[in-house]
Amino acid sequence: MLDVQQLTRRYGDKIAVDDVSFTVGDGQMIGFVGGNGAGKTTTMRMTMGLLAPDAGQVLWQGCPASAADRAHFGYMPEERGLYPKQPILDQLVYLARLKGMSAPAARAEALELLERFGLAERVKDKLEKLSLGNQQRVQIAAAVMASPTCLVLDEPFSGLDPTAIDQMADLLRERASHGIPVLFSSHQLDLIDRLCDGLVILAKGRVVAKGSKDELESRGRVRHRLVASTDLGWVRDIAGVVTEDVDGRTALLEFVTPEAQRTVLTEALRRGEVLELARVRPTLSEIYREVAA
Ligand SMILES: Nc1ncnc2c1ncn2[C@@H]1O[C@H](COP(=O)(O)OP(=O)(O)OP(=O)(O)O)[C@@H](O)[C@H]1O
Numbered sequence: 001m002l003d004v005q006q007l008t009r010r011y012g013d014k015i016a017v018d019d020v021s022f023t024v025g026d027g028q029m030i031g032f033v034g035g036n037g038a039g040k041t042t043t044m045r046m047t048m049g050l051l052a053p054d055a056g057q058v059l060w061q062g063c064p065a066s067a068a069d070r071a072h073f074g075y076m077p078e079e080r081g082l083y084p085k086q087p088i089l090d091q092l093v094y095l096a097r098l099k100g101m102s103a104p105a106a107r108a109e110a111l112e113l114l115e116r117f118g119l120a121e122r123v124k125d126k127l128e129k130l131s132l133g134n135q136q137r138v139q140i141a142a143a144v145m146a147s148p149t150c151l152v153l154d155e156p157f158s159g160l161d162p163t164a165i166d167q168m169a170d171l172l173r174e175r176a177s178h179g180i181p182v183l184f185s186s187h188q189l190d191l192i193d194r195l196c197d198g199l200v201i202l203a204k205g206r207v208v209a210k211g212s213k214d215e216l217e218s219r220g221r222v223r224h225r226l227v228a229s230t231d232l233g234w235v236r237d238i239a240g241v242v243t244e245d246v247d248g249r250t251a252l253l254e255f256v257t258p259e260a261q262r263t264v265l266t267e268a269l270r271r272g273e274v275l276e277l278a279r280v281r282p283t284l285s286e287i288y289r290e291v292a293a
Pocket residue numbers: 011015016034035036037038039040041042043
């Protein structure tokens with residue numbers, strides 16, 4: 001389990017990360033979300049021990065994370081970090097050997113990953129000869145090689161096409177299913193929604209929301225969609241109802257009290273048929289806009 005506890009980091013007068021805490025359990029995939037400059041990269045660098053926090057600490061399996069612990073983490077930095085002028089297979093083997101793998105095992109795993117990503121024909125190419133999307137695949141391969149105990153990935157999906165996103169998503173899910181914590185940042189909320197067990201939302205250096213999507217949804221406003229067989233203009237006059245939208249026979253409503261919901265339902269039935277009265281689940285984008293505004 002990776003436990004980020006009250007991390008704080010300033011750059012001069014500016015506070016980049018302010019008292020940030022969250023946990024990524026074994027086998028969990030947690031999405032790290034926030035606008036540009038929210039503090040995600042700074043938090044990830046502190047998590048990896050590449051930047052010293054002004055306050056707070058990172059625990060690994062309940063103890064302060066040591067350099068030896070972090071040497072077994074897989075990390076994909078924002079600035080990427082592989083050498084443009086080196087052949088891709090050589091680089092992957094070299095990095096895996098630094099993590100303690102034997103040369104034959106490192107070569108076998110690197111070849112397997114490169115084949116899986118459709119790069120089997122390119123293993124001798126220098127990184128810079130690959131398209132940006134393929135370079136990104138190699139960067140992800142570097143992070144997941146050598147059985148990392150934890151994955152910390154800074155925007156691993158940026159610049160990937162939908163097929164590559166699906167491939168990488170499968171790979172990360174597979175790694176998480178082996179029981180390792182996976183933390184990754186992304187601006188693609190649909191992807192986070194699809195992939196993650198939970199998310200941490202950062203705004204201006206602070207955690208503004210965290211938890212599973214269900215937990216975050218239940219914190220937000222509860223709205224209902226009402227569809228009836230007759231015009232619904234009358235709902236605006238019912239006490240205890242916030243009318244978000246009324247469009248003929250369809251309305252989006254917030255019931256302030258249970259009585260308001262009963263009144264609306266009774267009145268709608270008195271006037272005609274009720275075709276639908278359903279709770280509207282907020283999208284992750286709506287939750288994000290609400291908490292990160
Ligand atoms: N080396 C640095 N020196 C000064 N300020 C910095 C430095 N690195 C980051 N910052 C500032 O710290 C804040 C957080 O930056 P950080 O890169 O962690 O955000 P982020 O959430 O990763 O953003 P993005 O999504 O744009 O990558 C920003 O205001 C940024 O300008």
